[in-house]
Amino acid sequence: MAGSSSTVPEVLIETPRSSVLSLDFERLKKTISEYLRPEDVGRVEAAYHFAAQAHSGQFRISGEPYITHPVAVTELVAGWRLDAQALTAALLHDVMEDTTVAKQEIADRFGKVTAELVDGLSKLDKIEFRSQEEAQAENFRKMLLAMASDLRVILIKLADRLHNMRTLDYVRPSKQRRIASETLEIYAPIANRLGLNALYRELQELSFMHKYPMRYRVLAKAIRAARGNRREVVSKVLAAIEERLPQWGIAAEIQGREKHLYGIYRKMLEKRLSFSQVLDIYGFRVIVTDTATCYLALGALHGLYKPVPGKFKDYIAIPKGNGYQSLHTTLIGPFGTPVEVQIRTHEMHHIAETGVASHWLYKEDEKTLSELQHKTTSWLQSLLELQNASGDSAEFLEHVKIDLFPGEVYVFSPKGKIFSMPRGSTSVDFAYAVHTDVGNRCVACRINAELMPLRTELRNGDQVEIITAAHASPNPAWLSYVRTGKARAQIRHFLKNVQQEESSALGERLLNQALRPHGLTLGQISIFAWDRFLRDRGVRNRKEIFTDIGLGKRLPVIVARRLAEAQDMETGRPDVVKPKPAGAILIRGSEGIAVQLAKCCQPIPGDPIIGIIRKGQGLEVHVHDCPTIQRLRGERGRWVDVEWEHTDGRHFDVSIRVLTHDARGVLAKVANAIAENNANIQHVRMDSEQVPYSSLQFTLQVTDRIHLARLLKGIRRIPEVVRIMRTRGDGTVS
Template sequence: MDTPTIPSPPASPASVPAAPPGPAEAPVGGAPHRPLGAPVSTPPAEKTYPPFPLDDPAYQVFIDSLDYLKAEDIARVEDAFAYAEAAHRSQRRISGEPYITHPLAVAGAVAEWRLDATAIMAALLHDVLEDTGASKAELTERFGKPVADLVDGLSKLDKIEFSSYQEAQAENFRKMLLAMARDIRVILIKLTDRLHNMQTLGSMRPDKRRRIANETLEIYAPIANRLGLNKVYRELQDLSFMNLHPMRFNVLKKAVKAARGNRRELLTRILDGIQERMKDRHIEAQVFGREKSLYSIYKKMVEKRLTFSQVLDIYGFRVVVADVSTCYLALGALHSLYKPLPGKFKDYIAIPKANGYQSLHTTLIGPYGTPIEVQIRTEEMHHLAQEGVASHWLYKEEADGSSAELQNQTHKWLQSLLELQNTAGDSAEFYEHVKIDLFPDEVYVFTPKGKILTLPKGATAVDFAYAVHTDIGNRCVAAKINYELAPLRTELQNGDQLEIVTAAHANPNPAWLSYVKTGRARSKIRHFLKTQQNEESAALGERLLNQELKSLGIEPADVPAAAWDELMRESGNKPIKDIYADIGLGKRLASVVARRLMSREENAAGGDTLRPGPIVIHGTEGMAVTFATCCRPIPGDPIVGSIRKGQGLEIHTHDCPVIRKSRRLEPQKWIDVEWAAQPGKLFAVPIRVEAQHQRGVLAKIATEIAEAGSNIENVSMEESGGGLYTSIHFTILVSHRVHLAAVMRGLRHIPEVIRIIRERDGDDPHTTAPFSPYVKH
């Protein structure tokens, strides 16, 4: 098309921002940032450069690529280019090129996807808010709100640069994904921006190249894969590999080139054989070879510890046919040509991948025993496989059905990101959850009604429960996998059918966090546990504060509302429940809060205070009250409590050897506590039984413990006395001290038992415990 006339931007500062003073250099992804506290130096005089020539071949190719847009949209794009070129005119890339070449390349890549004029304009302008003096208001006035919002969304991503600080990286990552959730074009532009930066990393220092390449491999490449952008995904991986391990990259590149020559005759023979078989079966198909990316070859060598010569499937073949039914005909034709490798067939047409990818995959045994990977797909599937979510624009006339489904899947994933953001505690936690979901080596499982769910490899029944519904996950107690009961931690396999068993009073177990795989499940479990801990801590904090108020002679109901209002204002407008939780978690002292409420600080050491009554412990308080593992207190033991900051109230026995020094030196940290009349749970108690080393003695002891109404939670054994005796360590569950006495009484009647001791950390094994050890004479 003819070269358009580019309108010159107005010369007033209000319309065309001046480039920021400073070195003629713009880093990857944004402008340089002065570290906090660094001295501000006088900037050097700004350099001036001539305008970017409109007859430059790069600009001409870009304009020619816009032939799918209307004339008025092309004029708007030209105006955006003129504005961006004027804004960046005083800037140069590290390579020395005019900075505008970067936005121009990004916009050109966006145009290849046939995105609308708004997206192309945003690509041209994506750095003006960060690198120049332009404002969002100016962009809104000149180009409209949709363009300004896109540019603003892209610019926010770079306000916190990636660095060695994980929190900064996590915050930037969070902002990027949330901007993407609002408008998918944000991430499409951002990925083309990162791709061009990776293509031009050569001018940067090696340490910066490695840092940016690592970020790309860890974050941007997985996002491209999750959105089905296969071409971008592969190129980002290879460019990252090249910059992280340049020597390995070059050695592997030479090896692949050599292998390509050595195997040419074999590959030609296989290609001709496939084409001939398709003709024999009257199947119209495009057949072409494909070469694995260097990074995927390298990854396979590392993960499976192979040499290059052992990686036989460097080359594969792709068969593209007219429709879905022909895909299966082509599969049958191939299996009659070469024998299929058992267990290596995957039907991604019937069950698409999470990113919308569809194909039939099969591995055949070719000539000389060479394994051949073949992908069979339709033309529409091929477009989706290459361009993913971008195919909505690129092939929307040919692929409306599949593209709409892919858009729907992408929308669901983006909504799940927003849900994760709402339940995650901070940016680092959000980053951790989403990174898990960005590396989905999937398994496909079925609900009882036949619905297919896609989960990451290694996912468990708990992940499945949370994928179905949060309430199902929170209340699950067991799972039926293929109609048989199985533990919740069971890893799922392709094709499993699951049914989750729930109970109304069940709650998530903190141990689930050690084996769940999905970010959703991990986030929901943590959210529940935090909420539960806050509720339990608030209940404990209220009891502690009420106790302190009563010790001051004040009934809690008599505290003036104005006193609470003042306290909440001083606490940053925290609600009362949060103040209670802070007390329960040890972040605030109940005595200080009580005196602040009553303005009685002057009487803190006065004689009008009463001795506080003890806190009553039921044993069912949850995470707000913990029982020390050093002494394992049980109902009936004299006990004392200590508030541990951030962990609530910890209960010890009065004579626990671990706390003797602390109780003597810091008595103010300890609170009197006592057991409720009817405690509500079983308690684990470690005991040691020394018995003669004879056959069947363990069975006798276990039977006696069971008959006493107790249960064995753990058992271990060791020889003593030169093999004449055995020390058996049990952890048993009892309801109270009297119950423990009954268990030990029963064990005394076993003839082989020599000695019984209740064990505690810090005790000498030969000294007495709270229960005097029984020694048979």
């Protein structure tokens, strides 16, 4: 199969069964004739003949002519009553991959729009990738971005995947499991995000069956046995509902439903339950005429059976992110059995089953867009934002996967606007959901009018106010607790840009230092020498070289040597040039991401220091006797002479250990001495030593080594202090 591509591309040689083939298309033609104009039906028929000719001689693993697959996909698409362009693209969705037909030929025969749809459904087979994972990620990226510009791409793709899942029995078991996992991770969540509930459930069931065949069979057998045991309960509940609703003047369609196997399996897994402990296997759906009757029916059922506290959800007042609306309640039925009931209108039921496919999203004028369409449009737009913020296809796919899981927490802005967020979201996620600029500038938050940490997880009903500052910027620590793909992508995007700018500036300083032994400075390197150097290495500009040096991807001494050689070729300088001292890179301690003070030894101004260029991380500054640099002595060309630059007001972290007599109030005395010497306490820990001693571990902020010496002298004056020492970041004595 090509469009979903990872599924059944193998070809078998067998005699075509043309009678089956013609019956398939005749059935499709009858379906589309009910809602398409005759000329559009003719266009679809022409596409069928073109596809049949293109796939002539190709067969599926099942032995059927390959054209049966595009026809089956088109039948599914026709069930959503999509237009002739979409049906034509569905019939042709594999011809660009599996045959010699080119995109231009499709455009000439069936129009540019159809050709774009087919192209969006086609794999990137012509490009070489480093790994299967990279190829898969790039294919998904292409498909999702095509979907963002035309929703019909993903509707056809989902129909394609569904038919392949229905015919997955013919594929070898290892491939079945891989495709099933891919479907559970990507395609089923996309179907759910678009509100295609029936498709979502079927994809889950088929994936479960092929990924865990033994578990599926055991659970299916248990369900069949449970039907007999619980038939009496179901019959009683159904009869009671059918009797109660008319008494309240409610005309309703009542459906009994059995929970899907995958839903039961996931509940057992998440809540660590055995099958016998999962009681709410059966549920009921009450479909009424209007919204007001939904709430009336809810009152009638709550009067019939007692509701379970905390198990009521109103998705009518606050719809899910995919537009789903219903009232959900769980009742205690006969024999104490919990019974789940969903109450909705006929229109809500239609949207719940067919979702955005029931709307002509790509045709409607913006003024007539429904709330569901607005939400879908917003989500598709967010895909484009994720693409712009993501560095590569794998990162993009990671962010999309995060956002595909439905939001379960509903929070409010100060103006009362509702935001649907994934469970576990924080105030930072909310800030980015409001706007990227709000996220990038947030410094604090108020939740329900109280100042709270930015990492606080949001709960249903929280009112969140974000406090911003003009010069604030994202903190790398946010990545450890943000939940949404948008927040994660935008933070990474910002930090990456900042790192590139800082790395470029650092690389320029390092290269200038490395050129001095050659008797040169950057200002003396001619345009000719630069052009020759860049051309030989296939690099676009100098900034790229500077950034690579700053990130440790290129060694400045080697770049300097090559630039000096290129300069000599132009100027004809003598080979022997009086070298100049290289000079040291000045460290202020506030350079940002590109220059980092090592956490293992915590250097502060006044300490003798040395720098090493770490690949992908920039310049790391250590004290001279740090054990870490002893292990790295062999990395020639990566060591850099560095010195402290005089700065005022900058504070640096340093760790000390104070051994004291175990006396009352000693911690307060030490803390007071620290405060009197104008130092900040970042962290403190107290450990019990052998009686009668205690050990106080402090992380302090000081300006330099002189400040630290003055501070230690002040602490030594305390009578209870036995010993005081500076420690490294790892706790060892320095």
